[in-house]
Structures are given as structure tokens and as C-alpha cells.
Amino acid sequence: MRAEDICKRFDGKKVLEELSISVSCGELLAIIGPSGVGKTTLLRILNGLLYPEDGDVYFKGEPLTFEDEKDLDKRRKMALLSQKPYPFKDTVWENVAYPLRLRSEEEIDDKVSDALEHVSLLEMADRRAGTLSSGELQRMAFARATVFGPDVLLLDEFTAHLDPYNISVLEDAVEWYVDSKGAAAVMVTHNLFQAKRISHSTALLFDGRIIEKDSTEKIFEYPEDERTEAFVNGEMVF
Amino acid sequence: MVGIRKVQHRKFITVLVVLALITAGLAAWWYIESKRDDILVLATTTSTYDSGLLDEIVPDFEETYGVRVKTIAMGTGQALELGRNGDADVILVHAPEREEEFVEEGYGKYRYEVMYNEFVLVGPEDDPAGVRGSQDVSEAFNRLYENRGSITFCSRGDDSGTHIKEIELWEDAGFDHDEIDSQAHSHWYKSLGQGMGDTLRTANELDGYALTDEATYISLKEEVSGLDIHFSGDQELFNQYGVIPVCENMNPNVNNELGEEFASWIVSEEVQDMIDNYIIDGEKIFTANAQI
Amino acid sequence: MASDLLHVTVLSIFVSVSATLLASAMAVPLGTVMGLHKFRGREVVKTFTYTLYGFPPVVAGLLIYLLLSQRGPLGSLNLLFTPAAMILAQMVLVFPIITGLTMSSVSQVAGEVKETAMTLGADRWQTAKTVLNEARIGVISAIMVGFGRAIAEVGAVLMVGGNIRWHTRVLTTAIVLETRRGNFEYALVLGAVLLTVALIVFFVLKRYQDKGVKI
Incomplete structure (x- = not known):
């Protein structure tokens, strides 16, 4: 998956400017950067929810049109996990079955059980989704976002405000999913430790552009750009 | 579980089918009605x-x-x-x-x-206006007007046959009905805008007089037991x-x-x-x- | 008397359920579309719709009468004084209520649900169905309120139905008639039947509110 020269404005204010980035199969890319630099906006553009004023997004070599219906096949191979997932007013089971029903898939029961098992939620399958704790809810949302086997996983601060147990379950699940399915994942986070822990490569988004992208190890140990160095060392970047 | 879900799955379609059937039913009904x-x-x-x-x-x-x-x-x-x-x-x-x-x-x-049928003039049992014994209906209406300070008169006020008759009777008795109607603010003449039954019931509650057809009065007699017939029998009152x-x-x-x-x-x-x-x-x- | 009561009750249910369903079939999709999309003048349309909640039934009846009268534009259909005319009159009264309440309950959940459904791969039609399903508590309440107004309404159905025995007499018009005739007990029985009917219909709808409909 590749994005080229993305520009996006909100109310005339530039958020992203000629941003380019790509991620390939089996790669877990972390995008780090200070709050408010447009990380979430970037994910939403990658997912086709927002259209960029300029630039193109390529999915497996083909450009997105940013018209809902035309992009449907491509959108159906991507998933976005947001910071605060919305639970449908139904059981956990039905929430996870939802994407499969949208695609009229078969063997729904088996697929849903598998997905729930990976996030240790199988015994809560019949609970109303609205009654889950925030950690359980995020785990359910993960199962819901991966049950249909997307090729690209977009993660937006997916462990923010969660306790260590839930964080580790979710991080394990992400690593397992990327490794076993060979999927590409883009993870937006301001948690440097998380990026360090699980991502293969890391990019720093700053001032509407990607300043530096390299393997996670290199970014954290031998950053080339001084702003990257400052950010990973916990200093203010301006 | 799977079976149950399949049933739910079809609910949406079921609703649509029901709607279609109702529409078809209506069309058939309309066809019959149009003959x-x-x-x-x-x-x-x-x-x-x-x-x-x-x-x-x-x-x-x-x-x-x-x-x-x-x-x-x-x-x-x-x-x-x-x-x-x-x-x-x-x-x-x-x-x-x-x-x-x-x-x-x-x-x-x-x-x-x-x-x-006959119109009759009904009012509270003790007949405070002394309508009883009037020579004719004109006299009865005159007595009502003379005692307007101490009685209430309930008019249909709905342009019904009975209301039209009442207007005629006021005019025949030498009054300008519009003028009486405009005295509504003095509270003795109440233009209700209601049916006969409701008018009688109101008169019963307010100890008022009313012009009614005999049939309705008889059918409601039990309920409006506070009202008696005080004047009837004049040719003018035939309905x-x-x-x-x-x-x-x-x-x-x-x-x-x-x-x-x-x-x-x-x-x-x-x-x-x-x-x-x-x-x-x-x-x-x-x-x-x-x-x- | 018993067969009278049965006929009047069945006709009441038929007329009001049909009117509510037919009005819903138009009002729910319209309300959903209006709740999902932000368009120019939405606030004006909203206010206008809310104003129509207070549409006087007798005026609705009068308008339908003038429409269906032999002298009116649709006189040749011979619909006046038939249950179809009553259904039409009730639809006119109920339509804005269901549209408005659907619109507001849909717009409350629209943003979040729309995004969630789309990220999980819903097409436009599936997204709309999902939003509607998530807003169902409000939407079904809207239908309940609509049905309540339809079955309790008397002015319009009296005008265009004519309260004809065995034909267009429904619970409310029968109540008016029996009250006028002084049969208070029977009028109260009819009132109790009306409330029972409403209770049963609400109970059925409530089940949908809890369970929802699968996409």
C-alpha cells in the first residue's frame, strides 16, 4: 500500500502536505509524531473515508477513487481500528459476525469463534456489546476488524487508556495477525515504547510530512534527522 | 443458533411483503368500492x-x-x-x-x-323563569329574556336544524338574535357549538334552559334528570x-x-x-x- | 352489540395499522436520508416538520374531503366514505411525526455508526440499514407515537369516513356516537378496548426495539 503526495486541508489550514508513505505485506509500520500533526487524518485517507485534496493512494498498485461505491472492493480488504470503537447494539458475537454478513460469507460461526478466541472473548460471546469494559470492547473491535481477513490493518491509537493486560493481549494479537496472514499494518501512536516493542519500521510524521522512515531499530538508535532524534528522546519538537 | 439468525435475517423482507399485501388489499377494496x-x-x-x-x-x-x-x-x-x-x-x-x-x-x-317530532323547552325543575303556563312559545321566550339576570340559556350554536329553529323562535318573539348572541359575555346566553346531547348535559350541569327536540331529551332522560319540560305543544315547535x-x-x-x-x-x-x-x-x- | 364491537375494533386496527405502516414505509426512509446527510436548509425542513406535528386533525380531514369529494380532483376514484379515505387521512397526520422523529434519532447516531460500518466494509445501502438498525429505539418509538396518534384520532376519520355502521365506524368515532347518545358505559368500554389494542401493538413493536433486525 502506497500513498503519494497527499495534501489535506481543514478550513483552509494545511494538515498534510505532499506526504508520501508506503507499507508492504508483512510489515508493521508505526507512525509516530506529536499530537495534532494529522496522524488520524492520514489513516482515514488511507482507508478511503476522507479524500485528499491532492495526491493518490494506491492499494495493491491500484488507485483509490474516494467514491464509496467504486472503492468498495478495496475498502473491504482494509480495516480501521479506532481509539474508541463503536459497539453495535447487539451481542459481542453479532458485532464480530457483522463484517462477514456484509460480505455474505459462509461458515460465519467458525470464523467468529476463531476471531473471538484470539482475543480471549469467546466466553463473552453472548454478552451485549454495550456492557463491555473498555479493554474488552477494544478486543472485540479487533476481532471485528480482523474476522474477514483484511490485507491492510490501520490502527489508530488502539491501546490508548488501556491497562497493561489488555495492551499486551492486543499487541500480541496484532503481531500474530501480521505474521500469520502476511498483512500490512499501519499503527498510529504517540506511545514510543509501543512502537519500539512491536513495529518493524517507524516513520516520524511532523509538520504534515514524513520526516524520516526506516526500520524501528534505526529510528530509535541512529536517527538521521535531528527532529527525529529530539522526538524519540522525549524532547519538544518545534 | 444459525436457524434463529436466519429467521431474523428475513424480518426485513417480511415487513416489505406485509406492506405490499396491504397495498394490494387496499387496491382490491378500492376497486369494489368504486362500483x-x-x-x-x-x-x-x-x-x-x-x-x-x-x-x-x-x-x-x-x-x-x-x-x-x-x-x-x-x-x-x-x-x-x-x-x-x-x-x-x-x-x-x-x-x-x-x-x-x-x-x-x-x-x-x-x-x-x-x-x-316536537321541540320542547327544558329547564331546571323549579322553573326560575316561570316559563310554565305561557300562552305560546313567544311568551315563553319573552319570560326567558325578562329573567335573564337569574337564569342561563344554553344554545346549540352550531348552525344545526335545532339552532336554526331557536333563532327563528327568538326573532318571532320580537328579539334580534344577533343582539342576544352578542350578550354572550354577560353569561346568561351560552352559545356552545355542541351537539344536542352535550348541550342538554351542559344545561343540566348549569341549571340552564335549552331548546331541544323531544327525541333526544327522552333518550337522555336518565342522565339529565335535573331538567324538566316546561313548555311544549305549540304548533310553532313542530320539527x-x-x-x-x-x-x-x-x-x-x-x-x-x-x-x-x-x-x-x-x-x-x-x-x-x-x-x-x-x-x-x-x-x-x-x-x-x-x-x- | 358484541358483533358491532368486534367489527369496530377490527376496522380500527386495520385502518390505523395500515396508515402507520404505509406512512412508515415512506417516512422512515425519508427520515433516515434526512438524518444521514447534512444538506442545505435541513434546519428549516426540521422546523417545518416539527410544526406539522400540531396539524389539526379536522383540517386534515377537511383537506382530504375536498380532495376526494365528487367535486374534488380525485372524486372519480369514489374513495370518500371508505376505509381507504380514513387511511389516507391518518397517513397525512402521522407522516410528519414519523419522519421528524426518525430524522432526529438517526442523526444522533449517524456519525459514529456510519464510520464504523464503512470501515468494516459496508456499501451505501448496508450503511443506511446499519444506521437505521442502530437508531431503532428512536425509530420504533417514532412508529409507536405515530400509531398512537392514528388510532386515537377522531376528527379526520369522522369527516372522511362518515362513521358509517359496518363500514367506516372505528373505535374513536363509535365513542363519539355513544357519548352523544348517552351510552356512557359503552363508550367507556370502547375506550378500554382502544387502550388494549394500543397496548398490544406497542408490546409487539417493543420486541423489535430490543432485538433489532439483522442486516
Whole structure:
């Protein structure tokens, strides 16, 4: 998956400017950067929810049109996990079955059980989704976002405000999913430790552009750009 | 679990099917309704209908002619308006002057007199206005007016046949009805804008006088036990009913043939006897007086 | 009397359920579309719709009467004084209520649900169905309120139905008639039947509110 020269404005204010980035199969890319630099906006553009004023997004070599219906096949191979997932007013089971029903898939029961098992939620399958704790809810949302086997996983601060147990379950699940399915994942986070822990490569988004992208190890140990160095060392970047 | 889900899955479609069926049902209904050959629309007044007389005699017409009668009970004005618009085939009301007008204007074919009942003046048991013993209805109304400081009068105020009669009686007694109506703010004359039953009930609650047809009073006697008849019997108080078949010239959809058959039927000797024999609580309600 | 009561009750249910369903079939999709999309003048349309909640039934009846009268534009359909005319009159009264309440309950959940459904791969039609399903508590309440107004309404059905025995007499018009005739007990029985009918219909709808409909 590749994005080229993305520009996006909100109310005339530039958020992203000629941003380019790509991620390939089996790669877990972390995008780090200070709050408010447009990380979430970037994910939403990658997912086709927002259209960029300029630039193109390529999915497996083909450009997105940013018209809902035309992009449907491509959108159906991507998933976005947001910071605060919305639970449908139904059981956990039905929430996870939802994407499969949208695609009229078969063997729904088996697929849903598998997905729930990976996030240790199988015994809560019949609970109303609205009654889950925030950690359980995020785990359910993960199962819901991966049950249909997307090729690209977009993660937006997916462990923010969660306790260590839930964080580790979710991080394990992400690593397992990327490794076993060979999927590409883009993870937006301001948690440097998380990026360090699980991502293969890391990019720093700053001032509407990607300043530096390299393997996670290199970014954290031998950053080339001084702003990257400052950010990973916990200093203010301006 | 799978089975249950499949059932739920179909609910959306089920709702759509139900909707489609209802629409189809409506279409069929409408088709049947649109054949108006064997349906007669009879427009009458609420007071006539509420007496129960029509429920008693109309089935005989339906059987004899093999048709259905739709009886619609409304105010006199509204009933005549239905005829003007061609929405009714025959009209049975009690406002002779307006009926003549209706025929003259060409909306009605002709008018037969059918029957009459009597208007009576009712009021609180102790008759504070001393209406009892008046020589005629004019005197009775004069006594009401003289005692206006201590009594209440409840008027229908709804342009019904009874209301029209009441206006006539005030005028005949030498008053300007508009002026009396404009004294409403002094609270003795209350223009209610209600049906006969409600007017009687209000008069009962307020210890007021009211002009009513005898039939309605008799049928409500139990409920308005605080009211007695204080004046009746004057020729002026006869409440004449007429039947008018609506003219097909005005509107081609009017079932004039059936309308005329109804008019002839209701003035026939047999039906006139049925009207005379219609009794509620041991009292005769209408007197048949068709002249054929 | 018993067969009278049965006929009147069945007709009441038929007329009001049909009117509510037919009005819902138009009002729910319309309300959903209006709730999902922000368009120019939405606030004006909203206010206008809310104003129509207070549409006087007798005026609705009068308008339908003038429309269906032999002299009116649709007189040749011969619909006046039929149950179809009553259904039409009730639809006119109920339509704005269902549209408005659907619109507001849909717009409350629209943003979040729309995004969630789309990220999980819903097409436009599926997204709309999902939003509607998530807003169902409000939407079904809207239908309940609509049905309540339809079955309790008397002015309009009296005007266009004519309260004809065995034909267009429904619970409310029968109540008016029996009250006028002084049969208070029977009028109260009719009132109790009306409330029972409403209770049963609400109970059925409530089940949908809890369970929802699968996409």
C-alpha cells in the first residue's frame, strides 16, 4: 500500500502536505509524531473515508477513487481500528459476525469463534456489546476488524487508556495477525515504547510530512534527522 | 443458533411483503368500492341518527332493494353541503326553509315531508323563569329574556336544524338574535357549538334552559334528570323532517335512481307505520306525516 | 352489540395499522436520508416538520374531503366514505411525526455508526440499514407515537369516513356516537378496548426495539 503526495486541508489550514508513505505485506509500520500533526487524518485517507485534496493512494498498485461505491472492493480488504470503537447494539458475537454478513460469507460461526478466541472473548460471546469494559470492547473491535481477513490493518491509537493486560493481549494479537496472514499494518501512536516493542519500521510524521522512515531499530538508535532524534528522546519538537 | 439468525435475517423482507399485501388489499377494496351502483349514501343529521330510528328502518330498505346504505350523520349544514358536492345521494334533514332552497337551487330533485317530532323547552325543575303556563312559545321566550339576570340559556350554536329553529323562535318573539348572541359575555346566553346531547348535559350541569327536540331529551332522560319540560305543544315547535333525492344533473356520479327509490320508500305507508311505532322507553319519538 | 364491537375494533386496527405502516414505509426512509446527510436548509425542513406535528386533525380531514369529494380532483376514484379515505387521512397526520422523529434519532447516531460500518466494509445501502438498525429505539418509538396518534384520532376519520355502521365506524368515532347518545358505559368500554389494542401493538413493536433486525 502506497500513498503519494497527499495534501489535506481543514478550513483552509494545511494538515498534510505532499506526504508520501508506503507499507508492504508483512510489515508493521508505526507512525509516530506529536499530537495534532494529522496522524488520524492520514489513516482515514488511507482507508478511503476522507479524500485528499491532492495526491493518490494506491492499494495493491491500484488507485483509490474516494467514491464509496467504486472503492468498495478495496475498502473491504482494509480495516480501521479506532481509539474508541463503536459497539453495535447487539451481542459481542453479532458485532464480530457483522463484517462477514456484509460480505455474505459462509461458515460465519467458525470464523467468529476463531476471531473471538484470539482475543480471549469467546466466553463473552453472548454478552451485549454495550456492557463491555473498555479493554474488552477494544478486543472485540479487533476481532471485528480482523474476522474477514483484511490485507491492510490501520490502527489508530488502539491501546490508548488501556491497562497493561489488555495492551499486551492486543499487541500480541496484532503481531500474530501480521505474521500469520502476511498483512500490512499501519499503527498510529504517540506511545514510543509501543512502537519500539512491536513495529518493524517507524516513520516520524511532523509538520504534515514524513520526516524520516526506516526500520524501528534505526529510528530509535541512529536517527538521521535531528527532529527525529529530539522526538524519540522525549524532547519538544518545534 | 444459525436457524434463529436466519429467521431474523428475513424480518426485513417480511415487513416489505406485509406492506405490499396491504397495498394490494387496499387496491382490491378500492376497486369494489368504486362500483357505486348498489350503494346509497344517505346524509342526515346527528339528532336523527342518534335517535336510533334509522338503524331500525334502513335494513328493510337494504333487503327490499338488495343494496347497501351508507348513513352519514352530520350537522344540517354539512349534510346539505355533501349533497351540493354530489357526495350524497339522498338527504334526510329537518330545516324546511333550507331544504326548499336546496331544491330551488337545483341540487335537489324534490322534497317530501316525512315525519315530525316536537321541540320542547327544558329547564331546571323549579322553573326560575316561570316559563310554565305561557300562552305560546313567544311568551315563553319573552319570560326567558325578562329573567335573564337569574337564569342561563344554553344554545346549540352550531348552525344545526335545532339552532336554526331557536333563532327563528327568538326573532318571532320580537328579539334580534344577533343582539342576544352578542350578550354572550354577560353569561346568561351560552352559545356552545355542541351537539344536542352535550348541550342538554351542559344545561343540566348549569341549571340552564335549552331548546331541544323531544327525541333526544327522552333518550337522555336518565342522565339529565335535573331538567324538566316546561313548555311544549305549540304548533310553532313542530320539527318537520324532509327527504330530498339529490339531482343527478348537478353531478353525474350521484346515484339518483336509488335516491328516488329511497324517498318513495320512506314515505310509503308501510315505513310510515314503522316510524309511528318506533318507541323508546315507552314514548313515541316521531310522528309520520307524509302526504302522498 | 358484541358483533358491532368486534367489527369496530377490527376496522380500527386495520385502518390505523395500515396508515402507520404505509406512512412508515415512506417516512422512515425519508427520515433516515434526512438524518444521514447534512444538506442545505435541513434546519428549516426540521422546523417545518416539527410544526406539522400540531396539524389539526379536522383540517386534515377537511383537506382530504375536498380532495376526494365528487367535486374534488380525485372524486372519480369514489374513495370518500371508505376505509381507504380514513387511511389516507391518518397517513397525512402521522407522516410528519414519523419522519421528524426518525430524522432526529438517526442523526444522533449517524456519525459514529456510519464510520464504523464503512470501515468494516459496508456499501451505501448496508450503511443506511446499519444506521437505521442502530437508531431503532428512536425509530420504533417514532412508529409507536405515530400509531398512537392514528388510532386515537377522531376528527379526520369522522369527516372522511362518515362513521358509517359496518363500514367506516372505528373505535374513536363509535365513542363519539355513544357519548352523544348517552351510552356512557359503552363508550367507556370502547375506550378500554382502544387502550388494549394500543397496548398490544406497542408490546409487539417493543420486541423489535430490543432485538433489532439483522442486516
